Amino acid sequence: MLPSWLEWANAVFLHLSSLLALIYLAKAYGVRRALFITLFVTGASIYVESLGVKYGFLFGSYDYEKAFGAKVLGVPLTIGSAWFMIVITSRILALGIMKRMELPFVVHGIAYAVISSIFAVIMDLAIDPVAYVVRQYWVWKGDSFYYNIPLSNFSGCFLLSFFIPIRLFIFVTLHTPIIR
Template sequence: MIQIFIFRLFIFWYIVGIFLLAFDLLPAALEWANAVFLILAGTLGGIYFSINYPKIKGIFISLTVVACTMFAEWLGVNYNLFFGQYDYNSDFGFKIAGVPIAIGFAWLMVISTTHVLAKQIIRFFSLKNTYIRAICYATVGGFAAVVIDLVIDPVAFHVKEYWLWYQGGMYYEIPFSNFAGWFFLAFVLHLFVYVVLKREWQEDQNIEWKKKMVILYILIILMFVVLALKGALFLSVIVTLFATASFIALYRKAENK
């Protein structure tokens, strides 16, 4: 099946990529591979949504997440909204209106993986009120998304220079507005996902791909943790690993309830 092929291709790309990046073996001519990696990761998220829920809804969610996040990033680049004043490196892949298309797919990966974690964790509390459940789910999903950013942005800024900020902050010179923007955008998108999937909320049609999303969440974080260690960004490593372990522990506890 094409879905399995894409997953295996991602794993192959991941293994080769983490080796090349960790040892500075990626030649300049292959910098495009970073964008392909993010597109593959986002595609896996889209596959999850489309096979775990009604296909039309899954595709609708995926396209909306990519479009909305690229628009939010465009607002950020051009009007300094959400993420602070920043700009992308010219080598970060094909762009639409100044925003790399890979960023939209990266956000799809973020939302799909944190959706799985947040949904399972919230199930543990057996919340009956749909409004409270939606807010709690979106809040957990928002924080799970920020955990990824705690290591991605320091690495992208200081080690790989994928993007540059023009104003500082206490955490690796990254403005607080960036993390607040990540939480806000992830929170809103998770609310959107909840509304679209409200009727199917108790369903999990494909447990295998649900597990793949948890693996994807961990793999993405581990890749950037390796790069953070390489760049001596030890605080980001400690904070991110602790937060990730906490979320995974909560997920496993809810899963075994």
């Protein structure tokens, strides 16, 4: 267990990893586009997470327990940073796999979103048991065989991780001369 004087480190790590993702995007697509992508991913994820907290939408029913930084719509900003890091990391991995694939535009976009979503769920499978069981940043109101994390959380992660990348694929493709 972390000593109490290091409690701040988790949130700082998530925000710093988000900053690294922003720097990557700025180098790849320019500062304005990177800021737009950052606001879109962070805003969309916080909004959907707020629906999860309020209505149990997508991820199952849960509440944020510990102070995990400032909140927007009942969701810690740190969660937006976590989603941003996951989405951009998944994006980089998916684009790396698809680099040599010659697919029609629509098929390419869907394949990219599916591969990206699979990577996001794999990361979620590793992150959530620590955040939920060890750190207790949130509490689920349900059971499951996987650390008592409802399976709806992972299907919700897949769906949100599909929606965001497909929108990014369209946005980046329409505004970037070369998509690979």
